[in-house]
Amino acid sequence: MSATLLDGKALGSRIEDSLxxxxxxxxxxxxxxHLAVVLAGDDAASHVxxxxxxxxxxxxxxxxxxxxxxxxxxxxELMQVVSDLNAEDSIHGILVQSPTPPSTDELxxxxxxxxxxxxxxxxxxxxxxxxxxxxxxxxxxxxAGVMAMIENAGINLQGANAVVIGRSxxxxxPLALMLAQKGVDATVTxxxxxxxxxxxxxxxxxxxxxxxxxxxxxxxxxxxPGATVIDVGIxxxxxxxxxxxxxxxxxxxxxxxxxxxxxxxVPGGVGPMTIAMLMTNTVxxxxxxxx
Numbered sequence: 585m586s587a588t589l590l591d592g593k594a595l596g597s598r599i600e601d602s603l604x605x606x607x608x609x610x611x612x613x614x615x616x617x618h619l620a621v622v623l624a625g626d627d628a629a630s631h632v633x634x635x636x637x638x639x640x641x642x643x644x645x646x647x648x649x650x651x652x653x654x655x656x657x658x659x660x661e662l663m664q665v666v667s668d669l670n671a672e673d674s675i676h677g678i679l680v681q682s683p684t685p686p687s688t689d690e691l692x693x694x695x696x697x698x699x700x701x702x703x704x705x706x707x708x709x710x711x712x713x714x715x716x717x718x719x720x721x722x723x724x725x726x727x728a729g730v731m732a733m734i735e736n737a738g739i740n741l742q743g744a745n746a747v748v749i750g751r752s753x754x755x756x757x758p759l760a761l762m763l764a765q766k767g768v769d770a771t772v773t774x775x776x777x778x779x780x781x782x783x784x785x786x787x788x789x790x791x792x793x794x795x796x797x798x799x800x801x802x803x804x805x806x807x808x809p810g811a812t813v814i815d816v817g818i819x820x821x822x823x824x825x826x827x828x829x830x831x832x833x834x835x836x837x838x839x840x841x842x843x844x845x846x847x848x849x850v851p852g853g854v855g856p857m858t859i860a861m862l863m864t865n866t867v868x869x870x871x872x873x874x875x
Contacts, residue, residue, distance in 0.1 A: 587813070587840075587847035590733050596860035599732070600644050606867050607645040610874075617870040618647040619677040619703065619862075620669050624662060625655035625685045634681055640859045646866055649675070659688045663696055670698040676873065677703035677866040682754075700872060703865040706754065714761045722865045727759035729857025730793065730814050731768075737846055739791075739812055746770040747786050749802065749835070750795035755816055759793060782806075794835035802836040810845040816854050 607617055619641055623634050634650065641648035651665060662684065669678045678701045684690045694702075699709040705724035713721050734741065746763050750756035751774050763770040770791065775782045786792050786806040794802045795816035807813060817835030834850030841847045848854055 586842060587844040588737075589841075590737055590814075590846055590848045590853060592729070592733060592848060592853040592855065592857040595733060595736050596729075596856035599857075599860040600640060600863055603644045603646075603863055603867050606871070610867070610870050611645075613874060615676075615870050615873060616647050616674075617645075617677075617867050618649065618675050619679065619866045620649045620651065620672075620675045622651045622653065622662070622665055622669075622678070622680045624653040624657050624681070624688070625683075627683065630681045630683070636859060637679070637862060640863050641866075644863050644867070646863060655685050657685060657688070659692070662688055662693060666693060666696045670696075670701065675701065676870040677701055677862075679704055679862070701869060703862055703869055705758070705865060711753065711758060714758055714765075717765055719762065719765060722869060723762075723861070724754060724758045725861040725865065726755050726795075726816060726854060726858045727762055728861040728864075729854055730759060730816070731762050732861070733814070733848065733854070733857055734791075734812070737812075739846065741768050741770040741791065744770045744790040745773070745788055746791040746793070747773045747775055747789040748793045748795065749775045749782065749786070750793075750797075750816070751776045752795065755795040759795070763791075792836075796835050798835060799833040800835070800837040802840065804837055804839040804843050807840050807843045809843055811843075812846040813840055813844040813848070814854065815848050815850050818850055818855060 621634055638648050669675050678697050680693050694706045699707045702710055702722055705722045710722050748756050748760045760772045760774050764772045775785055783806045787808055791812045793814040797817055799819040799821050815834035815836040819833050820830050821833045823831040832851050
């Protein structure tokens with residue numbers, strides 16, 4: 585058996601296409617959706633991610649503004665930039681690209697963003713809405729993208745056993761909340777670095793979501809035949825056979841595709857969906873200003 589691949593690139597493209605009409609409707613009412621992205625430092629991967637987000641804005645008709653700051657930026661300077669963006673009515677979404685420089689406190693910066701402009705969905709107020717079972721606001725982009733892929737594939741999670749490997753505030757914890765919400769109704773286990781026999785727990789699962797940032801950790805023999813496997817990881821690993829000397833690898837061993845019923849590829853799986861949901865949040869934030 586070989587898994588059906590869940591094509592995040594194709595679904596993300598359809599979601600972006602669906603936003604074009606919503607953007608046009610907003611512009612007809614005098615509102616131009618506007619995303620501001622703050623990039624501090626010289627992290628190469630961050631620059632790639634930001635360029636991809638800017639291109640997505642262009643595809644959707646969303647205005648984008650990029651604010652580049654040096655790696656030596658102070659906490660106070662970065663907080664002032666966020667404060668200025670909060671006060672600018674024409675800006676509907678604010679994203680501070682992670683990671684921020686080591687001299688800054690990323691959590692404090694996240695908390696400083698106006699929750700109504702928090703298109704990453706990481707502000708405590710937006711995460712708190714998830715705890716209360718409210719999913720109509722600004723949702724964390726990667727978890728929202730994962731849920732959209734599952735729904736699009738027609739996978740019924742009612743009563744299913746789901747294992748989320750990883751407990752970060754960015755992916756693991758909010759995703760567990762979404763899976764357990766009424767209407768989805770999965771039974772959720774959160775596994776992490778202190779979990780005893782994570783492999784055996786995964787073998788009982790109908791859905792395994794790996795979000796730990798360690799390449800090929802989840803092996804094929806961890807997966808129950810026919811289970812759905814969502815690989816959130818994107819890791820660069822050495823590969824001398826390639827021109828760049830490296831390649832991208834997920835948190836799941838590709839051989840798991842021989843056991844799983846559905847599986848996301850890396851790249852081309854969750855990554856494009858994260859950007860599509862960021863665009864969705866930006867449009868939603870603009871729409872909320874008219875409500």
